[in-house]
Amino acid sequence: MSAKIDRRLALQIGALALSAAAFGEKRAFADGKVTQIKVGKSADGSMGFDPKEVTITAGDTVEWSNETTFEHTVTPDADSTGKFEGTDSLKPKQKYSTTIKASADPIHYHCDFHPTMKGTIIVK
Numbered sequence: 001m002s003a004k005i006d007r008r009l010a011l012q013i014g015a016l017a018l019s020a021a022a023f024g025e026k027r028a029f030a031d032g033k034v035t036q037i038k039v040g041k042s043a044d045g046s047m048g049f050d051p052k053e054v055t056i057t058a059g060d061t062v063e064w065s066n067e068t069t070f071e072h073t074v075t076p077d078a079d080s081t082g083k084f085e086g087t088d089s090l091k092p093k094q095k096y097s098t099t100i101k102a103s104a105d106p107i108h109y110h111c112d113f114h115p116t117m118k119g120t121i122i123v124k
Contacts, residue, residue, distance in 0.1 A: 040068030
């Protein structure tokens with residue numbers, strides 16, 4: 001009988017941990033707005049980011065979503081290194097998000113696999 005109680009307790013603790021993790025992730029975005037960027041195809045039909053340029057407020061979150069069947073990266077340009085971490089690889093249907101802190105200069109980024117894919121984040 002105590003094995004059943006121990007198992008139930010373990011299941012309840014696990015469920016609470018999962019709930020806490022899920023709500024914790026939502027709270028990370030609660031302080032600011034989430035701006036979504038599609039990765040792979042730009043509005044004009046070429047390979048790119050859509051939109052190519054976004055304007056956000058410091059503390060907002062930017063989320064990139066790979067909408068293609070190809071792998072891509074979201075990599076800060078040399079002049080924007082340290083403003084966000086970027087990705088090694090963003091597989092099809094995968095998402096990546098980061099909260100952007102204040103930046104006096106525009107943040108430029110690109111895809112390492114497709115150098116013509118470029119984007120800009122302006123922080124106000």
